[in-house]
Amino acid sequence: MTQHNTVLVSSNDATPATLAHWKSEEAAVRARLSAPGVASPEQIQGLSGMEIFEAIFRGELPFAPIGETAGIWPIQASHGGFIFQGTPSPAFFNPMGTLHGGWIAMILDSAVGCAVQTTLPATAAYTTAELKISYIRALTPKVERVRAIASVLSAGRQLGFAEARLVDAEGRLYAHASTTCLVMPRR
Template sequence: MGEVTFTWEDPTELAKKFLHLDSDDRKKFYLDLKHKPPIGELMNFKGVEVDEEGSVTWIASPQEYHYNPLGNVHGGFAATLLDSCNSITANCALDKGFLTMTAEIKVNYLRGISLETGDMFATGKIEKLGRKVIFVSGKLTDGQGKVYATANSTEIVVEIK
């Protein structure tokens, strides 16, 4: 039987830091892995990339503790990676005092994931940026670019006072 221990920074302190950043500084915030949220530890987030268009890619590798009783990685691993990258993509498009929350996500599973799959790359792209709602699409690929899952998200924009 395996065992894993996680440590993390207080997520409320991370949120306080994040809320006061503009769009460019939010991207830098995520590039700095010392600000990894608790879910990042659980999901084994290994890195993040942000391109010029604002797409965000989370990099994670499946672990044995992500397995389901059927002997492969649970679908929640893919869904969580896609939700994280889509949400962060939307949040990096906003300015100080605003954030998004996922209102809806639809995930399509195309292939099974195992330890042998290796690093997974979840990339989000804004399809429509509105004042109240942001629509984001995401895809989960392996290191060779093979697509394992896709997702479409609706992100609600919230003003924080």
């Protein structure tokens, strides 16, 4: 399992520092990103999955438009791992005043899928074949930021398996996801 350089703590005293660190990392990433969009086949030709994310983080390729719409941002990519950070917005609250499960599913699906993509060669692409989510606790307006931290469990020529945890700055678990991704030739 890939280790990620992210700050997760459980001490209430450290939470403001962790949250400030998370916000600082997000601001630095957002300053480097180009406009949202979809890369053309010519732009990604010959690039591995990891190389595509390196180019996105350098601002050389666009990042997915859904991220800006949903308030989720790529924070870190490593071979077999990915971190997305999200800001729970009232625009995605359900009638009970908690964050809609679909937003949680989106950030987790993004993290596990991108983690699998980091392991792919330039000749391969993927699609989600299965996504399972366990919701642990409600995500309320009091939570300023969450992180979906994903790791690949196994990456093969035909299938990739990954899992992710959705946590707040105190390390509280809100949801857990696992995925099976179908690996296929890139066109």
